[in-house]
Amino acid sequence: MALLLFITVIFMIPSSSAYGPPSPGYWPSSKFRSMNFYKGFRNLWGPQHQTLHKNELRIWLDKTSGSGFKSVRPFRSGYFGASMKLQPGYTAGVISSLYLSNNEAHPGFHDEVDIEFLGTTFGKPYTLQTNVYIRGSGDQKIIGREMKFHLWFDPTQDFHRYALLWSPKEIIFFVDDVPIRRYPRKSAATFPVRPMWLYGSIWDASSWATEDGKYKADYRYQPFVARYANFKASGCSAYTPARCHPVSASPYRSGGLTRQQYAAMRWVQRYHMVYNYCRDPKRDHRLTPECLHSH
Template sequence: MALLLLLLALIMVPSSCIAIPSPGFYPSSKFRTVNFYYGFRNLWGPQHQRVENNNALTIWLDRNTGSGFKSNRPFRSGYFGASIKLQPGYTAGVITAFYLSNNEAHPGFHDEVDIEFLGTTPGKPYTLQTNVYIRGSGDGKIIGREMKFHLWFDPTADFHNYAILWSPNDIIFFVDDIPIRRYPKKSRYTFPLRPMWLYGSIWDASEWATEDGKYKANYQYQPFIGKYTNFKIGGCSAYAPLTCRPVSASPFPSGRLSRAQYTAMQWAQKYYLVYNYCKDYRRDGSLTPECYA
């Protein structure tokens, strides 16, 4: 009986009380902070963008428009990070994003690697959506490879580090230096290989962002604000010589995750993963062969 009570007590422990494992390696400390004006430019909604101290960026969405920014150079691999703080309260329908894309270079046939924060309603957590598109488009034929997470902290209370490592062999998503997802290259047909730019934006995605569009953006609560700082970019630009070596986000030059990093990733997926496209049996698995390779 005592053993049963102990097991029940362990099951009932809230996830916020679960010890956060150390990844043993902190890639965000290995790359220097980039001056916003050196690394980026406004893409749209300049009247909804403010930069302070050359590195603290605020963008916002109201009923008129949102805002977005773009890196000055395209890259063929690299580490891309920023510290981000999200809007509290009612944010349903609103997307705050940090992502790689070549949509402007290949419209209708682009690659994309996303970190997207899906807005929510009071009392419910933000969802962090990671996604990978390969030669997709926004015409309804896009094949998403979504993995969604809740977080082990309140992303509206303070800044936290979010990053993408894109190498010739894999894509790794990080939250506060904990790898939460690894997307390996299993085929040239299921992995982005063409140069991409780094973007950030805030915009209205009411059709799908919150509980599949159940809750829409409500401009009674405008403006919706996203704050970014501590931008990190390290890697090979599209213009770098072929001798440029891809950067690593692990203790190993090869980029292979360490045992501690794998353990931390398993922890994140065990307790905070809420959706995995590879395990969604409603989807056509023939369109995502990497799930079964």
């Protein structure tokens, strides 16, 4: 009986990956004020698929169109974030995103930093894809730097905070203030330096979004809705003087992360990362030289 009880208890104790991450000890989102959507952004496409109520934005995709928005100002560094809540159920082929880009200013030769939720099939988790493009293009020569995660919570159940910090030294991706990825500047050739705008969108990427395109968007489940709130875009705009000091994601004014933040990030990457481009044997890592020195 005692042995049976012991075995039962063992199975009831969740693995460490079932808990949330260790505390990062510092919450960058608390350092930046939320903004009124219309003060900082404008509709970019699909205006008929975008509504705002009490500063909660809803954008949706159906078989006629998706929708997207864009910050009014371009930035050269800053903290960019929003709370998001995703559509439950079958969402294969659908991408809900928050990202920095200058693709309209530099078509075919742009920079981009992405937080993208790749839709999924019934019973499977969303994939959060982070990506960095440097002077990429749409001509199949684009070099992605993807890291993908399955989160430690269900992003359809509630709003959670997602953010990017972009400074001249580094790019850091956050989920609920926990850093999940740090992309340091190792050379000018592997880091975006030109001004970018903040965007959000929902669109049909059936050709690749879910299991490399195996599952497509199914419009029997339309509309697919992405909800956004607590918009934040703080930092050095492209119009501020050169002396504008980049914001930090830690108590250190010079940037970087604390030991506690690194510990939280290591936990996420150990238990929740499902793809790392630097560890993909099918990739030609001469095209991503930063991988040659990563561990």
